[in-house]
Amino acid sequence: MEKRIGLETSIAVAEAVGLCDADVVAAYPITPQTHIVEHLSELVADGKLEAAFVPVESEHSAMSVCCGTAATGARTFTATSSQGLALMHEIVFIASAMRLPIVMTVANRALSAPISIWNDHSDIMAERDVGWVQIFAENAQEALDLTIWAFRLAEDRRVSLPVMVNFDGFILTHTIEPVLMPDREMVQAFLPPFQPLQRLDVDNPITMGPVGIPDIYPETRYAHQQVLAAAYGPITETLEEFARHFGRSYYPVETYRADDAEILLVTMGALGQTAMEVVDARRRRGEKVGLVRLRLWRPFPFAALARVLDGARVVGVIDRAVSVGGPVGPVASEIKAAGYGASRQPPIMNFIVGLGGRDVPTDDFELMFDRLGQVAAGGRVGEPVFVGLRE
Amino acid sequence: MAQSAKPKWTELAPGAAIVEPASARQNRTGDWRSQRPVWEHEKCIRCGVCVAFCPEGCVHFGQQQEGLPSADLEYCKGCGICAHECPTACISMVEEEE
Ligand code: SF4
Ligand code: SF4
Numbered sequence: 060m061e062k063r064i065g066l067e068t069s070i071a072v073a074e075a076v077g078l079c080d081a082d083v084v085a086a087y088p089i090t091p092q093t094h095i096v097e098h099l100s101e102l103v104a105d106g107k108l109e110a111a112f113v114p115v116e117s118e119h120s121a122m123s124v125c126c127g128t129a130a131t132g133a134r135t136f137t138a139t140s141s142q143g144l145a146l147m148h149e150i151v152f153i154a155s156a157m158r159l160p161i162v163m164t165v166a167n168r169a170l171s172a173p174i175s176i177w178n179d180h181s182d183i184m185a186e187r188d189v190g191w192v193q194i195f196a197e198n199a200q201e202a203l204d205l206t207i208w209a210f211r212l213a214e215d216r217r218v219s220l221p222v223m224v225n226f227d228g229f230i231l232t233h234t235i236e237p238v239l240m241p242d243r244e245m246v247q248a249f250l251p252p253f254q255p256l257q258r259l260d261v262d263n264p265i266t267m268g269p270v271g272i273p274d275i276y277p278e279t280r281y282a283h284q285q286v287l288a289a290a291y292g293p294i295t296e297t298l299e300e301f302a303r304h305f306g307r308s309y310y311p312v313e314t315y316r317a318d319d320a321e322i323l324l325v326t327m328g329a330l331g332q333t334a335m336e337v338v339d340a341r342r343r344r345g346e347k348v349g350l351v352r353l354r355l356w357r358p359f360p361f362a363a364l365a366r367v368l369d370g371a372r373v374v375g376v377i378d379r380a381v382s383v384g385g386p387v388g389p390v391a392s393e394i395k396a397a398g399y400g401a402s403r404q405p406p407i408m409n410f411i412v413g414l415g416g417r418d419v420p421t422d423d424f425e426l427m428f429d430r431l432g433q434v435a436a437g438g439r440v441g442e443p444v445f446v447g448l449r450e
Numbered sequence: 451m452a453q454s455a456k457p458k459w460t461e462l463a464p465g466a467a468i469v470e471p472a473s474a475r476q477n478r479t480g481d482w483r484s485q486r487p488v489w490e491h492e493k494c495i496r497c498g499v500c501v502a503f504c505p506e507g508c509v510h511f512g513q514q515q516e517g518l519p520s521a522d523l524e525y526c527k528g529c530g531i532c533a534h535e536c537p538t539a540c541i542s543m544v545e546e547e548e
Binding site for chain 2: 256275279281
């Protein structure tokens with residue numbers, strides 16, 4: 060049974076972790092992730108979640124604890140943001156390379172300097188190559204659902220990889236929305252007990268995370284690359300299974316009024332919700348515009364994305380981070396690279412928006428669609444556009 | 451590691467874990483060596499200092515000759531510590547010719 064309630068997204072995520080019966084939560088509070096960890100510590104203190112809550116002294120330690128506990132076969136959760144994720148970075152690689160199915164929420168936030176506690180995707184873009192499954196939620200329900208799903212996928216024995224569930228700091232973390240909260244029976248029916256591929260066990264000793272001499276290291280990296288790429292199948296299967304259990308469907312790439320669209324805009328994260336309104340308004344005016352919502356960031360959904368972009372006359376790609384010194388933003392860079400060498404690739408225009416919490420009103424989307432319209436009419440793509448920049 | 455023992459990427463345990471306890475013994479790591487210890491056993495007083503100081507733990511009594519120390523060259527790194535520590539200077543380091 061599901062109950063319809065109003066909840067802050069952070070609390071909804073913490074409740075979801077509780078419903079998943081996490082064994083260990085090791086986390087350090089950081090804005091805007093704090094409410095998730097706070098609420099989990101309350102659930103543990105109140106006896107509602109039988110878990111070890113480890114209040115570590117830093118994010119580096121948080122991920123270190125997570126690696127240790129996941130290696131013993133404990134269902135492990137952590138959450139972080141921005142500088143915390145950056146501090147954790149070293150161990151984030153280790154978690155995935157050791158195939159430890161940890162679930163981590165990342166409340167996306169800008170990176171310093173200047174100091175910014177506000178939302179963009181700078182933090183997660185710096186973690187692109189860490190070898191985790193990385194997925195984005197656009198609203199509270201998605202954040203809750205994908206947290207439950209993340210444990211299911213991470214622990215799938217074909218995968219056995221850690222999963223990051225991203226959602227936008229403040230825009231979602233601190234927003235109260237109506238959600239359908241499943242009960243424990245529903246979650247248990249979807250999420251079987253954790254059966255690790257291998258674990259630390261004094262009776263059957265193994266060495267996890269050994270030295271990889273030059274004779275072995277390239278093979279380990281290739282194996283990691285292959286297992287993450289091969290996770291795509293289990294990702295779609297488990298999302299379908301989630302839909303059968305809970306009635307809500309998620310896909311690696313989702314579209315909105317994109318079927319006959321000549322102009323497509325690609326978003327990742329909460330901006331997709333505002334963008335849909337602008338698409339509706341433009342559709343009412345008879346414009347063939349549509350939206351592509353990139354949900355899965357790693358493994359990158361090449362084929363699914365190519366299918367939806369095929370046929371568009373122009374594609375706009377929104378980035379919420381800057382690749383300083385690079386050609387375009389990280390998402391645009393990926394999409395351009397994915398299509399390079401294809402028989403035809405629509406012109407791709409990059410928009411950098413909403414950095415460091417700068418508001419992205421509907422007017423900004425109007426401007427982006429206007430610019431894309433000019434390109435569709437034969438205009439030049441040009442350099443990435445920093446939307447709303449005072450020049 | 452012997453050539454034939456090198457695993458393909460498909461043969462690795464998840465996360466390159468080592469699932470067989472004490473399997474490091476199978477890695478014949480002595481092939482880095484550029485020098486090897488040679489014993490003049492006539493001078494040896496069997497004090498066991500070489501056994502105690504060898505960082506590789508590869509000097510043992512009785513491996514080659516009853517009651518006398520020698521190095522297991524499948525693991526000896528040629529560091530020379532045994533020769534340096536031996537109180538009777540009965541170990542000398544000679545170049546590996548290969
Ligand atoms: S040379 Fe070094 S490794 Fe070899 S036996 Fe002597 S102390 Fe041990
Ligand atoms: S240290 Fe020298 S004298 Fe002592 S046991 Fe070894 S070889 Fe013999």
